[in-house]
Amino acid sequence: MEPRPTTCGPLPAVLQNRQFRLLWYVGTLAETARWMELLVISWLVLQATESPFQLGLVLVFNNLPRPFLSLFTGWIADRASRHLMLIVSQTSNMFTAVALLTLIILGAIEPWHVFVAAFIMGVSRSLEDPSRRTAILDAVGETRLVNATSLEVISNTAGKVVGPLVGGIVIDSMGFTGSYGILLGIHLCNLTLLVTRVRIPNVVQSSVSEPMWTGLGSTLKYALHSPTLVGLFYVTVVMNAMAFPVRQFIPVIGQDHLHVGATLVGLLVASEGIGQLAGAGVMAMTRNFQYLGRVLVFGSIGVLAMTLSFPWLPWYGLALVALIMGGLGQAGFSTMQSTIAMLSAPQEMRGRMMGLLSVFIGAGTPLGTLEMGAIAAVSTQWAISANALAGLALLLPLVFLSPLVKRPVTRQEAVTSL
Structure with a gap:
């Protein structure tokens, strides 16, 4: 190094x-x-x-x-x-x-x-x-x-x-x-x-030759015994099922509700990324993050709040601002998601922990997209808002109950938590 x-x-x-x-x-x-x-x-x-x-x-x-x-x-x-x-x-x-x-x-x-x-x-x-x-x-x-x-x-x-x-x-x-x-x-x-x-x-590098299934089982066992990791995976599934599939339906809102063409729809799709870039830039220049879980959870709540309002906003400019603000929250989620997963695992287990995180990401996205698409057949606006509201209801208890929010994320805690 x-x-x-x-x-x-x-x-x-x-x-x-x-x-x-x-x-x-x-x-x-x-x-x-x-x-x-x-x-x-x-x-x-x-x-x-x-x-x-x-x-x-x-x-x-x-x-x-x-x-x-x-x-x-x-x-x-x-x-x-x-x-x-x-x-x-x-x-x-x-x-x-x-x-x-x-x-x-x-x-x-x-x-x-x-x-x-x-x-x-x-x-x-x-x-x-x-x-x-x-x-x-x-x-x-x-x-x-x-x-x-x-x-x-x-x-x-x-x-x-x-x-x-x-x-x-x-x-x-x-x-x-x-x-x-x-x-x-x-x-x-x-x-x-x-x-x-x-x-x-x-x-x-693992110092002990461990069979693959034993290693994967020990990773899952370690994660389930860590309240911080359990909270992280819970937030990951909620966001990938309830929030992030919305990007797929932004063109429908732009065309049918805001009545704009392809160029302005493209800007709407990109606007979330613009906000995410700005938020990630601010965090990249910030010293001494301690409560990483708070950034993760409150960033996620910000994304869902903006998602809840976005499909009903009557003016294109307001919708654009809402998506940019949601992107700021997504920067907090995206940055802290992998950071918490790596810091909360022992050194020799970090690759497997990132793999486990990807499992939860991959499980949430297709299920959420299928469910949102089914509701969107009736109303795209209600499909987006209903999922955002459900996501908020699922995340708010973490603010009061989860160690992910209450305590700083430290490697020492993660190593001794099992």
Whole structure:
């Protein structure tokens, strides 16, 4: 681990760490490519089939591996080289792009090819997420983890905003062949950085050879005995089921309620990311977070409160502001979610704990989207508001009852809590 200056502010101290900077560059490129690629393949399927159902299958296949594989990839992240895992993940992305580009050039692309590619992309992400996040901790150490995670949230959110915008422009100007040519270039650039420049400290290696199922069972047992982790997973499921699927339905509100066109709908979709970028930037420059759980819970409540009001606001400007404010709250949730999971686990268990967190993320999102979509068939406004209201009702008891809010999150507490 590189020496970390203590005389400068928290953000400069993190950015002076060369290995963190390289991981940050890799993460930013990966997230931009991920969101751009999702738009490109979604648009390809829509143009080929004109079927909203098959368009939805792109996201289904992309998210399907996460709840099933994340525990195993987290276990691997604790046993194998995280650097190697990132290289394998990026290599998979590159070969997937090569295969789709070849099929597009030959004019042989079919929807099922895209579904297979989306599934492989989901497997790759399940491998990458626990490896990259725990590698950041290895690079910067615990004292700078909140600041480093805030910067990672910035890169993730920037990718969420920039990727689709660039993807739409490139599709219109260069078609699907040009789009995948650019994506292949991004993947190749990322792989080159990982192979030639990135060097991750080998900090976390299990000292005892433990069977996989035993290791996964001990991780789940540890989490269930930690009130902090139980609270974290509870908030994660609630937010991924009740709040985050709303992004899928923003275009409906823009078109049918606010009566705006595609350009302004695109700005609405991006506005949440703009607020999230601002919030993550503030946290990246803040010293000495102690009550991490409070930031997580109150940020989540802020997201739900803005979500509750958003679909009923009569003016576009107010709706835009509401989504930006919700993005500020989401920055608190996103930053503290992975930070709490890593700090609340022993050093040798952090990869598996990040995998367990991904299981709860992956379980909440498809269930919430299906339920919200069923209600939206009657009223999209009520579907959004009803879910936000239910989410608030589920989270408010934590403010008064959970140690996640009442006590600071510290590694010492986590190690001795079992």
